[in-house]
Amino acid sequence: MCEEVVQSGKGISRADAEMLINLPDSATLDLLAGARRIRSAVTTNPSFTCGIVNAKSGKCSENCSFCAQSKYHDTGAPIYPLIEPHTLLTRAKELEAAGANRYGIVTSGMALSDKELDTVCEAALAITTQTSLNVCGSLGQLSPDMALRLRQAGFSSYHHNLETARSHFSAICSTHEYDEDIASVQIALDAGFRVCSGGILGLGENRNQRVELACTLRDLNVPSVPMNFLTPVKGTRLENQPLLPASEALRAIAVYRFILPTQDILIAGGRENTLGELQSLIPMAGANGLMIGNYLTTSGRSTNDDIAMLTSLGVL
Template structure:
């Protein structure tokens, strides 16, 4: 019988030579005993460095429309279903977002993502977003990504024409868990949008939130579902329990469970950007160092949709401390 460390190395070497790891092999890795997680993490880091080099992709978000979303996702403080007492606002003028994008670029961000809290953009709002994108392209020159909810094929093609590089639409959680976290749309609705985005020629960013009360088996299910899309970018959030939401008392995941997700994803998606997203400052005492040396090669910096994050200067220092680059 092959010892676990040797087995991890075998799977690592398979990935390095371009052999796609099987689902059963990935499952074996994901469910290793804790004593072998360092081996798993080190091998995931080896794969990352082989395919991605030492560069960490840094992204900043702009929450361009906050609060009053029509969906009832139980983790979200922007849902109109819950009284979370956050301040809401509608789409700001383009020049305000242009200044945010310029600041992000000057601080060292590689990309800038426009995010809106709604089910889907109506025609007037979509036209306003397009105007914002045009102005950023004209005055800033930074890689633009969008996360605008459900899209029509026509809207996706318009974003492609505007040189939007990548569209984010998270699966949120596994198919088997989804009905427990949202009732106003389905898992299949989210899959449909990802297919529309891909067909329009946009790159895909998808992922989810871990720590929603799902089982380890459901986290495993999620990473396999993410991998099926072969996304150019994966974004993994760790739940920050928000007061006023049904998950406000949810217990955080242990770092070992978080590490399993990132490391196994790297074996499944060796050439993708795997990004540590919301919750790292709260859930990870080292702000992500372990994950950046265990499969991840990207972070979201400065802040998230309804709360602040590390200043980008602090994140740049963290990346330098572990001998990685931006």
């Protein structure tokens, strides 16, 4: 099956992906080997690193069961308004110095106000002028007018996760519909953004629902897929959800590569707790991107350690 993907450059069917993801544990290393072969032969972007800034934190109107920033949860997560453009620029320069290629400005909430949109556009203009970073916005639901303004300001990518499979979404969020997220992804694609959309694994979904999410992203023709792993946060509805076993996480990464041979697959939040010492297997499992630095409300691994790991593996 691996060689078929290499030869055709096309991902496997949903039925074949469900077969792969449900193979016995003894097949996990073979899955990783196949995914690495596809990554090396088919994936167009060899490797990249991404960093983010939590530009506006807390009081989100949505009730996503995993989120520390939801107003429905009492987690002690920081709460502050949108930070100023010069601070966003400073953080961008720090991440560039640490080895990031891409920089994501992330805000809590359903969507930005007009004033907030002005602020992030001002920041993007400064960042694209004063650094070599590609700037990504993760700014909530998107409208065509907002997309146009962001593009004109220098944003090259837009990030909007679907979070989980459609069939599992009602168990995770009830304050907006799945189709609203689909619509924002489509608006971003239509505006010419390099769209980054994925989800969080370990939300209580089953293996086939992980495949379902990947196939939805393929149907949308999303070029970049971030894979996060739940870090249960005290005060959220999923505070007692067990961590996804490392073998399950690696298996999912590998199967995503079989489904999405040409897309960028970025491993992001939760990898430290879920994978631990096995993080060096991330490229071997088929991923070609890594988020470095801290996340929204949790700390990441040392950027120096991450860059050293990628360099020692020969993928950076």
